[in-house]
Amino acid sequence: MTILVTGATGHVGRHVVSQLAARGERVRAMSRNPATAGVPAGVEVVGGDLLDVPSVTRALAGAHRLYLFPEPRTAVEVVAAAVRAGVRRIVTLSSGAVTGGLDTDFQLPVEQAVEASGCEWTHLRPGEFASNTLRLWGPSIRAERVVRHHQPDWRGLPTHEADIAAVGVEALLGEGHHGRAYDLTGPHRLSAREQARLIGEALGEPIRVETVTAEQSRRILRAQGGWAAENADFLTGFESYSPSDVPEFTAEEWDRMLEPLPTVERVLGRPAHTFARWATDHAKDFR
Known part of the structure; x- marks a missing residue:
């Protein structure tokens, strides 16, 4: 099983990549600058930009699951490309602002595109990033x-970005997370x-x-x-x-x-x- 991680060099994405690799998963990290991605040994690195849908389509070839960084301008097209590639589970990096009704035009459209795709989905909704x-x-x-x-x-x-990533990794690999929007705090x-x-x-x-x-x-x-x-x-x-x-x-x-919310501990079985x-x-x- 191949898992494509978009935003793979971001504060959360780099932890998603390293944690998946540590668990022995086949990880493909997408970066606009693959030569400087700095991923762990054994991780495949591909070039791609969420604003360049053809590049994402190429990165998706053979992928089964997707960690999706939020980019509302191309979300519908990127999610459609994922479905065509055979992706059946998507975990989105979103925001607690969606839960509070404060975000209607950035993360929310990405969530909506994923939910409409027919894929299994989980949304990560952190509040304040410690980073x-x-x-x-x-x-x-x-x-x-x-x-x-x-x-x-x-x-x-x-919230420690490694915790956000760990909940995302659990949603990518584990069961019982489909249809959940996880609000995450420190x-x-x-x-x-x-x-x-x-x-x-x-x-x-x-x-x-x-x-x-x-x-x-x-x-x-x-x-x-x-x-x-x-x-x-x-x-x-x-x-x-x-x-x-x-x-x-x-x-x-x-x-x-x-x-403070207990979500991290409930999902991971350890304190945040x-x-x-x-x-x-x-x-x-x-x-």
Whole structure:
């Protein structure tokens, strides 16, 4: 059985690849830059881009199962190509924002295309990625050992990307996951201040936290470029998540939505990894 992993070099996808390979599965990793994919020995690497449907069609040849990174612009065509290739099970990387009704135009169309395909399907709906701290704070921690944040005491549920991948691998290989949308969170609510402290402990050096205005925070993120710049307006409250027809939530409703969920432990039979574990795993990335 061949499993095609799209987004194979992403924060979650690379763990999906390595965990499948560790279990002895035949893995095909699709990357826009196969020469620099850096996959484990024995993993087949193919070139492909979800915006280039013919390239995905070639990558799908002979595949039986598919881990699908979200790309709504070509989701219908990519899923149709998967069905033609003989894929019968698809696991999608989605978002908890779909569950909350906050996402109607990005992950949701991908989920809908998969559900309409006739394949067995499972959706992974993580909330806050712990790896976002690396993309947002990595430059300032590496340069100054400081985190600048406009809401340092707001508490989220950072989730280790290895846990997201492990649930996806279980859905790709195991039984009883068809038709499930798994909302995934980390095990503890932590503020930015607490996360910075745990990163500092992993580094063996204190991380200073500075409170800045939302506008200052937006300028900092825009100056970093890449993912941080692309999401600066949303992350600092200057832009809503989705169009104006999404639900409005009170502070109490938001608080209830940010309770840790037991999904990771229920699916995997072990507790979800803590943020302290994540910080230790990524300490070298902050040096």
